[in-house]
Amino acid sequence: MKLAYFVSKEDISLMKYEALCELAFSLDVKDMPLRRDYSSYINIMAAKEFITCISCYLENHQRNDLSQSPYLALMINESTDRVLEKHLIVYASYLNKDGLGVSKCEFLKLILVADGYAQTKYNAIMNMFSEMSLDIKHLVGISTYGDSSMLGCHEGLVSKLSRDVPNLIDVHCVAHREALAIVDACKCFPCLSYVDKIANKVYSWINASNVRHLDFQKLLQEMNLQVLEVLQIHDVRWLARGNMMVRLVKLLPPILTFWKCQAPMWYEKLCIFKVLFCIFKVLFYVADVLLELDGLNKIFQKESIDITSFSTSIEVCLNSLKKKFLGDIFAKNTIYLKLFIENAQMGYLKHVNDNGEEYTHTLLYVSMPSKDKNGFPLDIQDGSLNTCIEMAKGFVLKVIDCVNARFPDMYFFNASKLFSPMYYLSEEDERVRKTIIWLSRFLTRIGNHVINANGCEKELKAFVDTLYYGCEETFPNLLKLWQILLVLPISSVPCERGFSKQNIIKNDRRQHLKVDTLDMLMRISMLGPSCDLVNWERIYDIWEKSKDHHVADL
Structure with a gap:
């Protein structure tokens, strides 16, 4: 027999909240083996409560x-779900209360918005701060x-x-x-659109x-x-182009062989040396270029990015392209x-399988047969x-510039x-000079009303020596600057x-889930700790105080 509500605190201790979520909403986002049938304890309403x-x-x-963190920053994005509801998702980056030097990035809120206007988003963010009793003055960054x-210079959300x-x-x-930098570079080479056309035609x-x-x-x-x-x-996916090009590299010999018999018109276009070079430049070459840039993008997509190494990652990638x-x-x-290039020196491509069978394709050294919307050729070179x-x-030069x-x-x-x-540089005078430049850049961007600039400048030499030599000192102003840096999302x-x-x-x-329920399920899924760490007594108290409950008879 099902009970309308939990009978006692002892019943609460029997419940695993992951199992409860699975039972109520089939929440398949965690590994949640059910060791016993809890359905005899609850019905759907009790589960939702x-x-x-x-x-x-x-x-x-x-x-x-959040209230104990001296600074916090937000990460914001918007999307339309499968039932065309507009959502604003908000993550927060803040300092862990357990100590300096540890920042946390967590899901904060899923907000239903009526439209995509900046004022609507601004109102939603301000309402969230008010509901959570957070001080907007602690906000130092937003990504x-x-x-x-979002970034409109006069009426955007950030403004x-x-x-x-x-x-x-x-x-x-x-x-x-x-990702946009790659798109910018490709726009300057219109003939590359023909390569995309060929690649999508294969698919x-x-x-x-x-x-x-x-x-x-x-x-x-x-x-x-x-x-x-x-x-x-997929234009909207960051790594789609690189992954597709690398896959096309591996499948090019059978594609050419397949089209040679079944699609001779497309086979002839694919055998043009310049097309293949761009498929070996956007495929073999851009498979090389995009492998570098995809590696950079994967660094940017990590759970936490070391902001001190961020610029170095870009420099390493660009220097690799130059070399x-x-x-x-x-x-x-x-x-x-x-x-x-080595295989194409003889004017043909050749693939030999394990049985010694050869598959040969003659290359055509002509311009690409690509035209713009007005019928003019996009490629006029040989x-x-x-x-x-x-x-x-x-x-490559254009990629670097972009x-x-x-x-x-x-x-x-x-x-x-x-x-x-x-x-840090090993030579002391150069180290001091460099750190002064870095500090001035920070103070210019952050502003004196947040950080005491004079205090930072006075503490700088001792602070740098402390980090360099491992000494122990106290630097209240520079530590505030460090805290801002720790929570700043990039x-x-x-x-x-x-x-x-x-x-x-x-x-x-489950496409009729309301945004409040969806927000709760996302919070449980992403923030829910191990069951052993949950204070079930506190959860029971919250439930008990929410409204009057009537315990059903067994």
Whole structure:
């Protein structure tokens, strides 16, 4: 027999809150084996009440931690879910109350918004601060994905918040910026759009027919190649282009062989040397370039990014591109492009399987047959190797320029090295000079009303020596600057993970979940600790005080 409500505190101790969530809403986002049937204790209403109490318990803990942190920062993103509801997801970065030097990044709130206007978002954020009894003056930074409603210079969300919090540090998500830099570079080479067209044609042609798909899989087996699926380019996914190009590299021999028999018109276009070079420049070459940039993007997507090493990661990536493509030896130490150039010296591509069977394809040294919307050719140069190499070098230079243009605030991230002794120079005078420059950049960006600039300058020499030599001192002003740096977010990637979690919970069979319930389930899923660490007595008290309850008879 089901009970309407929990009978006693002893029943509470029997309940595992993960199991309760699974029973009530089929919440499949955690490993939640059911060791016994709890359905005899509850019905759906009791489960929802209990979920509300768990969420309230977790929210109270988080609110207490946030109130004790001297500074906090927000990561904000918006999305439309599967039932076309607009949501604003908010994450908070703050200092752990257990000690200095430890910051936390946690899901804070899922908010239903009526539209995408900046004023609507601003009102939602201010209401959230009011409901959680948080001081807006503690807000020091905000990271967004960078659209005009967020970063508009006059009426964007950041501009509106800056009126309440002067010198608020706004950061356009570095992962978004890095992806946009690649898009900017590609726009300067219109012929590359033809390569995207070919790549997507491969995907659509093979996958549009079940027969062709099966025949292609058989061909892969005959050529003793790993059976893989062709991927499609997704413009909204950061790593989609790089992953697709690398996959196309591996599948190029069977694709050429397949099209040679079944799609001779497309086969002829794919055999053009310049197309292949761009598929070995956007495929073999950009498989090399994109492998570098995808590696950089993966660094930006980590759970926590060391802000002191952020600028170094970009510098290392760009220097690697320069060495590989702009040095004396073109394609030096590349994985794919060098191999392609070597194989193409004889004017054809050849693949030999394990049985000794050869698959040969003759290359055509002509320009790309690509045209713009007005019918004018996008590629007017010849298809020789030297022309392709010069185009490749120009593309790398453009990528580097676009990355630098997308990160005009690199000076600020470089200045964060002040708090990482690994970047200190060994010569004392140079070390002092460098750290003074870093400090001045920080103070210029953050402002004197937050940090005592004179106090920081007085403490700087002793502070740097403390970090460098391992001495012990007290530096109240510089420690405040350090705290700001610790909570400052440089990406909104956690928000993307939050929306992924949202889509797992609010699936096709539960698409009528209200935003309040969805918010609670996301909080439990992402913030819920181990059952052994939960204060079940406190959760029971929250439930008991929520309203009058009537215990059903057994």
